[in-house]
Amino acid sequence: DADVTQTPRNRITKTGKRIMLECSQTKGHDRMYWYRQDPGLGLRLIYYSFDVKDINKGEISDGYSVSRQAQAKFSLSLESAIPNQTALYFCATSDLLSPSTDTQYFGPGTRLTVL
């Protein structure tokens, strides 16, 4: 889905470095999410934002921070990267149509390696 983009697509960095992953969307959705994917662990929620002034921690927020710069932009930062943060990171958006549906549209993913 080209409406949700992520930069960079691949990044190799060293322990202790600060890293920022960026997500942009043209779908006009209010809700944005950051997930981490590890083999055998599925998609785990790091942070989510329901509008520009709203930021919420997910199940694995330790070591991460986020910034919602605008409706269309949601950035994830690793202040001091460590090797166990090596993973595939996905941004997603959704537009709550009703209280019981929440289709999420994912970006292409960022593969991050921390050496």
Place this chain on the structure above:
Amino acid sequence: GENVEQHPSTLSVQEGDSAVIKCTYSDSASNYFPWYKQELGKRPQLIIDIRSNVGEKKDQRIAVTLNKTAKHFSLHITETQPEDSAVYFCAAVAYNQGAQKLVFGQGTRLTINP
């Protein structure tokens, strides 16, 4: 909070046979259950979903069933084809302080053997 368990973690079937992936959830308040498919190197995409007011939903070769009493739901793929090979994720909506978000299962890697 919500916990979603998905089984099996890997599944291999012969082309043309059926495949079934099962998930259980813990929060009885959950009322929306989507399934996502992730092809190799691609992003997850929604393939089918079901709401708690129905027990079954079909879309061509895929179907999802829901048993609210037992708190489990399943994905059924019939007449499997090579393009069905992918990782499949189930999910359930979780409610926390008035906000809702999805909790995903661990994923099932489905391989269709020709």
